[in-house]
Structures are given as structure tokens and as C-alpha cells.
Amino acid sequence: MNNNPRSKAFLLLGILSLIWGTSFILIKQGLKAFAPDEVGSLRVAFASLFLLPMAIVKVRELKRDDYWKLFASGMMGVFIPAFLFATAQTRMPSSIAGILNTLTPIFTMLIGAVVFRQRFKPLAIVGILLGFAGTVMLSLSRSGGNITGFNAFALLIVLACFFYGSNLNLIKFKIPDLGSLTITSVSLMLVGPLAFAYLIAFTDVPHKLEVVEGAWRALGFIALLGLMSTAVATILFNQLVKISTPMFASSVTYLMPIVIVMWGLLDGEQLQAGHFIGMAAIVGGVYLANRKK
Secondary structure: OOOOHHHHHHHHHHHHHHHHHHHHHHHHHHOOOOOHHHHHHHHHHHHHHHHHHHHHHHHHHOOOOHHHHHHHHHHHHHHHHHHHHHHHOOOOOHHHHHHHHHHHHHHHHHHHHHOOOOOOOHHHHHHHHHHHHHHHHHHOOOOOOOOOOOOOOHHHHHHHHHHHHHHHHHHHHHOOOOOHHHHHHHHHHHHHHHHHHHHHHHOOHHHHHHHOOOHHHHHHHHHHHHHHHHHHHHHHHHHHHHHOOHHHHHOHHHHHHHHHHHHHHHOOOOOOHHHHHHHHHHHHHHHHHHOOO
16 A cells, blocks of 8 residues: 555545445345344444454553543444444435435534534534535435435434544544554454344344345345444544544545445435435535635
8 A cells, every 4th residue: 555644545535435335235235134233233243253363462552541442432433333324224215324424524523623622613614504404404305215304313323423523533632552453453342242242132133044034145244244344444444544634534424425326326226306405515514614725
């Protein structure tokens, strides 16, 4: 990979947009056989298993104070959003769920400004208002694509974006001395047992694999989701945070709607004019929020 930090940052941005842009359609495929909480817990479980050997090695680098930060990072950056996105996609198209994810940079900036005292320019306020206007437009869409009523499930994705923004700032400002592989592998090792405990106590995945048609295929999609969209992508994303800024890293969501909409259209989803207006407002708001003089 190019050693130039700027070139490397843009390359990582492009790779992440492709991986995460595809994750929403993988969630949709998993939901064909499993409940949203099963999809979320399986996703985290697969990711933690994949990175467990690395975590066992990297845990030697940690100080006692690092554990709670990495646990918080795993909860905010992986565990909670995995459940929120899977639940939201039971009531809205995957393309709309992905477009709503473009709120992440707005929350990243807000939290950075309020909690970590980052500079907050007046133009950014315009971006925030425009972005939230776009969110309202998209959240008025029901699962059938008609803009006829408020879809409360969109608020689950807004909450997930808040957690993503919080995690970004936590990594950049509170865990600056740890590498991206250490942060990702150990944080997943810490939250992984919660996913396994949930699977054992509150789901019946083995039974579904026996009796539900297409369950093994859906499990394969979820395994791919855990491997690429959670484990690999989180490593790359944390590396991007390290070599750039939280706002630049979160701007991966600028490019994701292109990938998301492409997959959604190929899967038979239909977008209405209001969806494109909302998407344009969100992307425009994020651009203004991140714009430099």
C-alpha cells in the first residue's frame, strides 16, 4: 500500500466504501432466515472468532486502563450498531438504511466539538441542519417506499450513527497509542462473549438451521458480513482514523450511498423522488459540515 499518508487515506476510504456499502444487502439476506437480534449477535460472534488469534497476541500490549476503553469501543463501534441496523432493516429497504448512515460524520463533528472541544465553524451548523432535514425526509418513507408517514425505525439508525461518532472520537483522542489491529481485535474479544451468551440464552439458531429453508445460505451471508464488514473493515477504519482525522474517516459515508443504491436496485428495491432529495440533503449537509476554507 502507498506509504504516502494522504494517498493511503484515500485508498482506505475507497475500500471501506465498497465493503460497508455492501454490508446492508448482506444484512438483508441474513434477515430472510433469522431474526434481527440473531443477525446482530451472529455478526459479532463471527467477527470476534475471526480475530481471536490476533487478540490473544495483542492483549500483551495493553495497560490496565486500556481495557474499559476498548470494551466501550467494541460496544459503540460494533455490538450495539449491529443490533440496531438489523432491526431497522426489518421495516425499511437496505438502500435507505445505508443512506441514513451518512449522518455519522455529523455526529462525529458534534461530539468532537462538544466533548473534545474541536473547532466548530458557523458553516458547519448549516450542514448539520441540512443533514437532519434529509434524515427527516428519508424517515418519512415506509418500507414500501411511499412517503406517507413517519418511520420510527429510522431513529434506530440515527442512534447507531451517534454511537459510531462517539467511537470515532474515543479512538482518536482516548486511545492514540494503540494500533488499529490491537483496537479492533481486542475490542471484539471483549464484546464477543456477550454475543455468544445472547445466542445461547435468547435465540434458537441451531433449530432454524435444521428446519428453515435457506438458513444455511443466510448464515453464510452473515458470516461474510462478520468477516468483511465487521472484522476486516473495522481494522481498516481504525487505521484510517489513526492516519487522518475523525471527520475525514467518517466521510466514508459520502461514497457508501452510491454502492448501497447500486446493490438495492440490483436486488429489486425501488427509490422514489423523495428518497433522492433526502439523500442529496444528507450528503450536502455532511459536505458542508466537513468543508474547509
